[in-house]
Amino acid sequence: MKLKQTIFIFALLGSFGFSWPFSWLFSTPNTATFGTSDWVQKEIRLLKSQAGNIDDKVLRLGLTAYLNARKHGYAGKQVLTVIDYSKPSTERRLWVFDLKKNRTLFNTWVSHGKNSGGVNATSFSNSPGSLKSSIGVFLTDQPYIGKNGYSLRLRGLERGVNDYAYSRAIVIHGAAYANADNLRYYGKIGRSWGCPAVGSSLAKPLINTIKEKSVVFAYYPDRKWLSRSPFLSA
Structure with a gap:
């Protein structure tokens, strides 16, 4: 394949929300003992080298949530999805990390619920019919x-915070309003009924990567949740 063709394909994949494809080809091992504070620190550095737009604090909390979920027998695979709802929907605020190979697999746009806010989400709910997003730690189910x-499907693991997610049908799915074109034309990503929707072309590969017992960490700087969540204590 010629260099120009290769560069074009890489650029095209990037526009859909894939991470820079070189990260799929090369990975640096994390030599620290898995789950230790040293491992977390090194993992942050390795993942940030590929996903510089994620906040260190949010990534650290996501890794802590993953490790605690794993301790409780929830995490079935070494894959972590992080959604940072403190960022506006105009930014790529969803990441999928391969923690076994220390790689960033996806970094893309994701919607929030129509009643959670406009471009910025500011309000969250666990209540049926609220049309709001939920924060907290989730476990992926079957597609x-x-x-x-x-x-x-997503199963919320935190009582009173997101444990109605399954019955509310809060799911990851593709949507035209979450495509990059929507952002270019209207200056924003459309909103859902509470689901974290991603671009149509990205939905299937992303879902197939994180399906069946991987952890999804949806962050927002809610003081009450941050202080009480059983998954966020190191």
Whole structure:
């Protein structure tokens, strides 16, 4: 394949929300003992080298949540998805990390619920019918074909924070309003009924990567949740 063709393909994939493809080809091992504070620190450095737009504090909390979920027997694979709802929807605020190979697999736009806010999400809920997003730690379930096409069910692991996510049908799915074109044309990503929707072309590969017992960490600087979550204590 010629160099120009290769560069074009890499650029195209990047526009869909994939991380820079070289990160798929090369990975640096984390030589620290898995789960230790040293491992967390080195993992942050390795992942940040590929995803410089994620906040160190948010990534650290996501790794802490993953390790605690793993201790409780929830995490079935070494994959972590982080959503940072403190960022506006105009920014790529969803990341998928391969913690086994220390790679950033996806970094893309993601919607929030229409009643959570405009470009910025400021309000969250666990209540049915609220049309708001939920924060906290989730576990992915099985994918299915629904009204929004190929979708992935989420199970909220935090009582009173997101444990109604499954019954509320808060799922990851593709949506035209979450495509990059929507951002270019309208200056924003559209909003959902509470689901973290991603671009249509990205939904299937992303879902297939994180399906079946991987951790999703949805962050917002909510003081009450941050101080009480059982998953955020190191």
